[in-house]
Amino acid sequence: MKLELRGITKRFGSLVANDGISITVEPGEIHALLGENGAGKSTLMNVLFGLYHADEGEILLDDQPVQFSGPGQAMTAGIGMVHQHFMLIPVFTVAENVMLGHEPSRFGIIDLDAARARVREISAKFGFDIDPDAKVEDLPVGAQQRVEIVKALSREAKVLVLDEPTAVLTPQETDELMETMRQLSDAGTSIVFITHKLREVKAVADTITVIRLGKVVGAADPSASTEELATMMVGREVELTVEKAAARLGDPALVVKDVNLFDHLGRKLLDEISFEIRAGEILVVAGVQGNGQTELTEAIMGLREKVHGSIKLSGMELSHAAVRHTLDAGVGYVPEDRKKDGLVAEFTVSENLMLDRSVSGPFTKGLNIDFAYRDQFAADAIDEFDIRTPDGETLVGRLSGGNQQKVVLARELSRDLKLLIASQPTRGVDVGSIEFIHERIVAVRDSGVPVLIISTELDEVLALADRIAVMYRGRIIDIVPAGTPREKLGQLMAGVAA
């Protein structure tokens, strides 16, 4: 089926998320939609899928204009979508998820055997090994994604949209997915592949459309070099590496030894974690999302109960310390999800800059807040970190992701730092800010502070790391030096130990 989008424009208030985007996807083509986080790719697909209503423009299927008021209609028309956040119901079985919305039934009573057979039939076609009766929440992420694909295909999808499908996959799972994509396209299914990962685009796409800031920048050929594509995507020459001198290593400062962590059901989340970071060193923890990295930072910060083992910062035991105590010890913490854990969206920039320091210290004057100091501090931070905001009184929720991240960073770096923990420091941040944030992190290192970075982006891992620890299923599977090749890291991330 041929899919054509013509002049799609979608505004959210004053923000133009899609600005006159036109794309044509030929039958059986793998069409990559390349763009940075926040470029408007997902918005575009939500418009296509009827989840958002476009302000302008039209959608054509096989040259016929169509209009979808909801995902149900898009699906009936033959468009299937695998969302970045899976649209699966965790407590349902695979078969239940696949049949939801078009259940095989007699007099309303579900024909479970028919549903199971359908799952098996489609799985067999693509060599998937899926048990129709498995509960989705018990399946690994890669398998859940295959369930999503089966779900789309069970409704006869002729155009399949994959929204950032590789974000949660190991390199090996990514390869398998690409194989599936090729099979699908050979069978005549058109595929829209949304991503910001250049390597994957070059490997699998037939055609590439690059989107920047809501506009189509141009089309590219898969034979274009990575540098050309990157330049198109971000609008200027990008430096994917950070200028940094050799690390001047001090004594071991953060010593983590035999840390185990359990959830409330007694399941193991962290398994015998041991590592140390020396003063003036950046240790990057790499790994596919959801292999215990978040839990590790939370364990160090005192955000988790039931931490067994020892976490020592310059000889001080932190494993059972309260968060307040940990912060007072000089630990700067850039959380993974800034909106949820790093900022209060309804507070102003200046309030967010002093968020955890309202009890004592320079921001307080007796029982009051020292407003003059706070405003001066905010003005300095906005200046120093180049936070793009009208003033310090603007609500943080109004800022772009990159500027929000800079607010978090400005606050955390203004401490008397003894340790910096930054989880996904550049997630959802524009490229200009990425460079800036990376430089600041390296500057912290050079001032003799140990730095722990959590990152799932290999580019970032390689740019920042002095040493790389790879986590897999709650364990540190290996700690390798900075220059380790990508392939080797990929294997480690998939759990293949040396």
Place this chain on the structure above:
Amino acid sequence: MTQTLAPEAPVVGPVVVAPRNWKGAIVMAVVAQITLAFALTTGSVEVFFSWNDTGQPAVIPATVVDAQLICLVLAVIAELCAVAAFVFVGMRRKAPLILTFVVAFTFLIALVASVAAGSQSGNIPVVFLLTGTIGLSTAVIFGSLAGVLGERVGVTNIAIEGQLLGGAFTSAVVASVTDSLILGLVAGMVTGALLSMVLAGFSIKYLVDQVIVGVVLVALMIGLTNFFYSAALSGNSEELNFPGTLPFLPIPLLSDIPVIGPVLFDQRPTTYAMFILVPAVWFFLFKTRWGLRIRALGEHPLAADTVGINVNRWRFWTVTVAGLIAGLGGAALTLGSIGPFVREMSAGQGFIALACVILGRWNPFLAASAALLFGFSRNFRIWAGQAGSTIPPDLIAMTPYLVTLIAVAVLVGRAVAPKAVGRPYVKE
């Protein structure tokens, strides 16, 4: 879109150290000790378990036992179960549910025997205890079915109390005015459905907090029914509040079975409706395509939307149908029981129904079982008061709460509610 699926904490290793959860075992042990206390305090008196309906000719002779002996035997069984529970937990295994049920039943029987031993007649009217249990649970069961449906589709319905009250009021009044019990039933159901529509409209369309709308509706119904009761009904109860009651419809043959017959097969139509609705709601939720969709909406409405299910329409109509059931529960309070409407006659049963929803883990059968437990406790208080037991009345009044405590502690554990319950679904 305001809802995204929060990534779950990953489980990265096998279960290495299963946690020991002593709570259930400890509660069982405490209950077993209380059962033992009954045995030690009860005198060696003969009690009669009478198996016949009051006023009916005796088909089976009453069973005569020594109260102390039976309490002792029951206590020993309870103690053994408690010990077994401790052994299971100690071995990091889950204690089987049957142990809990055995401990609960031994406790209840010992309690009944002990009360009877203290009374003058020593009589234990088994049929009365059971029919009373069902009678006092009916409205709660209807309410909890409405609650299960609502929460499964993602809407918290605090207004069940108001729906019971409104259903009771309109069914009594309409039946009195029209002289038709059927129209009364219909009126009660419609009232429940209309209240549901108000709840659903405000919370789904205007995004008012569901709990607040629910509480407001309850207050509104208490106020309205009280006002009309004193303004109109009490002065003219002959015409407006004298509906009569639905007849008992004994089922031929089945109703002649001893004990079970009078308890299950000689009831009013509302009670039969309840017997049918509990399995029907279960079947609807877990075996039909509509049930699958409803459960999906309560877990992850955005996912349901992406497969073309209209979230808000489905929520609206599901809650409305649930309102029909709650309204029928209200009618059961009047037409299915005493007849006329009485001021605030629902007396918190709608809230108890909500507790049953959670106790019953959003499952119609378990929720109905929880409601029966409450019904038994209330009925027991009545009987114990009449029997003139030596146990202090305040202690007896405590039993419903004690039973609740046990049930909550042992059964609930970690109740897993539908994920999206109470959260409105908003999209661009």
